[in-house]
Amino acid sequence: MxxxxxxxxxxxxxxxxxxxxxxxxxxxFSREKYxxxxxxxxxxxxxxxxxxxxxxxxxxxxxxxxxxxxxxxxxxxxxxxxxxxxxxxxxxxxxxxxxxxxxxxxxxxxxxxxxxxxxxxIDISDQEPEQFINMGNAHSMLERDEKALEYYDKALEIDDSAPYALYGKGISLYFLQEYEESIPYLEEYLAYYTNDTEALWYLVYSYDLLEEYSATIPYLDKIIELKPEQTLDALDYKGLMLTYNGDFQKAEDIYDNIIEEFPDEGIGYYGKGVALIQLGEIDQGLEELENAIELNEALKDTAYSDPLLSSIYNNETFIKLTEL
Incomplete structure (x- = not known):
């Protein structure tokens, strides 16, 4: 043969x-293996x-x-x-x-x-939320948030618990200045990704803009826990929120903490000065503002236009401190 x-x-x-x-x-090929x-x-x-x-x-x-x-x-x-x-x-x-x-x-x-x-x-398969999320994300980054919302809503129609659709919708609503409406979506997203500090910050900003200052505190505490490198910013924001909320003694305690941890940062002295002035301790508060400006001269401009210091705008010491 x-x-x-x-x-x-x-x-x-x-x-x-x-x-x-x-x-x-x-x-x-095994999907499960990967x-x-x-x-x-x-x-x-x-x-x-x-x-x-x-x-x-x-x-x-x-x-x-x-x-x-x-x-x-x-x-x-x-x-x-x-x-x-x-x-x-x-x-x-x-x-x-x-x-x-x-x-x-x-x-x-x-x-x-x-x-x-x-x-x-989407043209090939319109039953996967990811396709619509990707489309929403692109429009959101192009500042077309109303258009982005259409796609996030379509994703949520397919899967009402799709985390990134919840996040995208929350962010788009935030940038459309619909702060109250954005909060439930961001909070639901955080139920899936509890350690996402970016989402935590957006909730802080939303509650701040709604003047619900006490509601920001748990989120700021979580940021401090998760991101040591953001501790100064989060503590400063927490002190400011307590000040806006009228919790001046608690705010002073926060700024004492900042001064202890970050003694070379003027912001701790600045925040403490504001809190003391709100408590009626004007002279001591002005001393702290002076310490702040010595460490960071840019805080002079901040103090000059700070509405929290409006009660001492005519104070001679304050005027000298903020002279340009």
Whole structure:
């Protein structure tokens, strides 16, 4: 019998290449396997596995999409675009590739391009909240918050507990100056991501603008707990909120804490001075303001126009302190 070398050659190539002649996709692709790595933040392990599988299945769009998604999670947004484009080239109906591409483009500040990618994902499948969230995020970053709200609402119609849709809607409402309406969405988002200090700050700002000063305190305390590098700003804000709320003694205690922890920062002395003046201790308060201005001369301008100091605008010592 004559040997069919052609068949033997084909079979050999099938063995060496992982049968790519008949299969362009990885038969062992496991969504669960990757998800388990993501849950444990083992992105290097997941990326290593993708590279190994792509050597056998170099035309698998799912593997390229997964590579892009891993790079996104590693905050390598620019690098993620190449594998995502490859995934789209291999399968232009894979909605998650467009969705991931939109996410990366948002992170690289290419918002108009992100809108195009997000729209393509929506055109392919309009039953995933992520597509609408990506679209909302792009419009929000372009300061089109009313438009962004339309997409966040569509995402919430699909999944009324989608965290990033809740966050996006809360932020858009905030920038539309709908502070009271923004609060429930931001608070619901924080039920999922309790340690997101950016969301905590937006709640602080919202309650401040609504003049509900005492409501800011728990969020400021949480920021201080989570972000030591933001302690000075959060303590200063807390002291200010207590002052606005009429809790002058508590505010003085906060500023004493700042002076102890940050003795070279004028803001602690400034805040204490304001609190003392509100308590009627004018001379002592002015001494603290003088200490503040010696440490930070820019506080002279702050004091000059501070409404909390309006009661001493005509005080001779204060006038000398704030002379430009």
């Amino acid at each position: 004559k040997k069919n070398l052609g068949i033997i050659f084909i079979l050999l190539m099938m063995i060496l290449s992982g049968c790519t002649l008949f299969s362009t996709t990885d038969p062992d 998800d388990s790595w993501y849950e444990q933040n083992q992105y290097d392990e997941a990326l290593k596995h993708v590279y190994e599988r792509l050597e056998k299945y170099p035309k698998d769009p799912l593997l390229y999409n997964e590579k892009g998604y891993i790079l996104i999670n590693m905050e390598q947004y620019e690098e993620s675009l190449e594998p995502l484009e490859k995934a789209i080239e291999l399968d232009d109906e894979l909605d998650s590739s467009y969705s991931n591409k939109a996410l990366s483009l948002n992170r690289t500040n290419e918002y108009e391009k992100a809108i195009v990618a997000a729209q393509k994902a």
